[in-house]
Amino acid sequence: MRGYRLWLVVIVLVTVVCGWISLPSNPGIHLDWNDDGDYSDPFEMNKDLKVVQGLDLQGGSRVLLRAALDSDQYDDSTMDQAVKRIERRVNGLGVSEAVVQKQEGGRIIVELPGVSQQEVAFNAIKSTGLLEFVDFSTAGSIPEGTCVLTTEQVKIAEARLAEGETAQAYSDYTCEGQTADAPADSAQLQSDGTPFQTIMTGAGLADAAAANIGTVTLSWAVNFVLRDNGEGVDNFVNFVASHANQNMAIILDGRLVSAPTIQSDLASAAAAGTMDSGIITGNFTRDEAEVLAAQLKYGSLPIPLDIIAFDTIGPTLGEISVDRSIRAGIVGVITVLMFMLIYYRIPGIAADLALILFALINFALFKFIPVTLSLPAIIGFLISIGTAVDGNILIFERMKEELRNGRTMDRAIDAGFDRAWTSIRDSNLSTIIICFILYFFGSAFGASAVRGFAITLGMGLVINLFTAVIATRTFLHTMVLLVGGQLRARPRLLGV
Incomplete structure (x- = not known):
């Protein structure tokens, strides 16, 4: 016995x-031994314990997307890839049991259970997630949010041209308005009228996560890990090693996120071959940092998408x-x-x-x-x-x-x-x-x-x-x- x-x-x-x-009133598991608000250390945990309800029990939002390209510029496999990456993104934001379905005519419908921050989720869905690390050593002072043209953007745009079409002039490139009613912005060029040089895209990253880097006040950033033998990683490391105390821009979907200065210790680590990670800083809120981390971690969309309709739905x-x-x-x-x-x-x-x-x-x-x-x-x-x-x-x-x-x-x-x-x-x-x-x-x-x-x-x-x-x-x-x-x-x- x-x-x-x-x-x-x-x-x-x-x-x-x-x-x-x-217990209904369970406070969750919040272990922060250093009491610094950062739960990324080993043996620390920040986990809420709550019942997650599906769309049929709690309601949510429904978004209808459409490819912002002509039908001859993408195929079914491209749309399938977009569906998979959208599903990974919204799940990475904590939107559980999301429904992402492809429809005829280059359309994708997304159902998001219990979404309260709709704009955050929509940005994560719609954005193509093209992250670029760009040479800004001679750029001067450019405000965050400015539309910036890069060599990678030009390369992608020219690859989508149909046979016989002519590439547009650099001065004709624009970015969508930052709000639904705002007009498109003209792209910023270098002083000689050429695009800024892209050093590496987000394809060179293996992982990304939002992190709180504040000590007194809350400040959010995105930590990233470089991919072994990833595309552009060698160029990125060599640039960091040779441009100490100079600026490198971080650009997402054509807009400047931040232009931090490359610190001397980071340049020394790159020169010694020991640099395998980094941090993206900017004036991020927690939601913005989580959206950016989800975009980087789960990949960029293969085609741009437009939101053509959305509505809030109640529990079925x-x-x-x-x-x-x-x-x-x-x-x-x-x-x-x-x-x-x-x-x-x-x-x-x-x-x-x-x-x-x-x-x-x-x-x-x-x-x-x-x-x-x-x-x-x-x-x-x-x-x-x-x-x-x-x-x-x-x-x-x-x-x-x-x-x-x-x-x-x-x-x-x-x-x-x-x-x-x-x-x-x-x-x-x-x-x-x-x-x-x-x-x-x-x-x-x-x-x-x-x-x-x-x-x-x-x-x-x-x-x-x-x-x-x-x-x-x-x-x-x-x-x-x-x-x-x-x-x-x-x-x-x-x-x-």
Whole structure:
């Protein structure tokens, strides 16, 4: 029995942790040992623990995009690439369960659950994300936000020219207005009328993340890591090494983000061959830094996109429907608990405790991961509850057969679990394989609702292997330790 006592301690600890995570007023996990507002150090964590609702439960926004090019300048593979990168970007911003779908006519529709900062998300979606590190050593003082023409922009524009078309003059290049109603801005050129020289694009970066660099006041920047043997990385390192105390511009989609001075220690590191990362500074808010980091981390869009329509949508289920669904779920779970208690008696109590633990672990993981709870995801969870009960029924029926065949209570309990285990294992594993297939097809074809169903059902099946076997067995053996004499004298308490 010692093994079950150890498992009982583990179960109690799991219950306490999951119960704390599941509390509605849980403050989250915020570990900042240095108390500097920067959670990037090892063993530090800044994580909110909250329920993430899908578009059908909480509403959100819908955006319709269209390619800002003629149809002969892109193909289906280009649009597919744009769809994948938009989905990665919005997920990188923390917009879970986003729906990104390609439509006819070079259009892409994006649904964003629970988006409150709409402009931030729209900028991340629409922007092509062309980041450039540009030689500004002779540029002088140019304000941030200025439209700047670079050699890379010219190269991209000329590559998109149809056969027989003539490249436009440098002076004709413009940037879109910074607001919807603002006119286009003419591009800034060098003093000799030529574009500024691009040293490296964002293709040379391996990773990027927003970071708080302020000590007294909050100030945000983007840390980046150079890609080994990445495109333009050698040019970038050589430029930094040879231009100490000179300016290098950081330009995003044709507009100047910042023009920091290359510090001497960074130039020395580049000259020594030890430079593998850097930082992009500017007057960033937290949202702006996260948008830029998402654009850099998940790649630039292959084609420019225009927002042609957007609207705010409410929950498709409605508040009343959600309340009724929750009430129906609670009634169903209580009914199952009562059935197990009445029909199986003492083993039913163990099964009910395991089922409550099952629900607690699931909900804690939903908050911690987090898992977006849409209607299909909730259905997957409810189905997994049915499999959890089904496993206990297999065990108890086998245990009752052993008791009727004359085995002692202890041996009947062990035989019930041991002989039912293979059936529970095989049935759960086969369904888990189906969940993997559903998740794969959901990822491939943009059916995020199917992915949510597969995630919650698969998680429930894995957790069920623990609760229906180990937890129930531990609870039942604990009860035998406490009231074993009465159970042996009154076998009806075991459901026989």
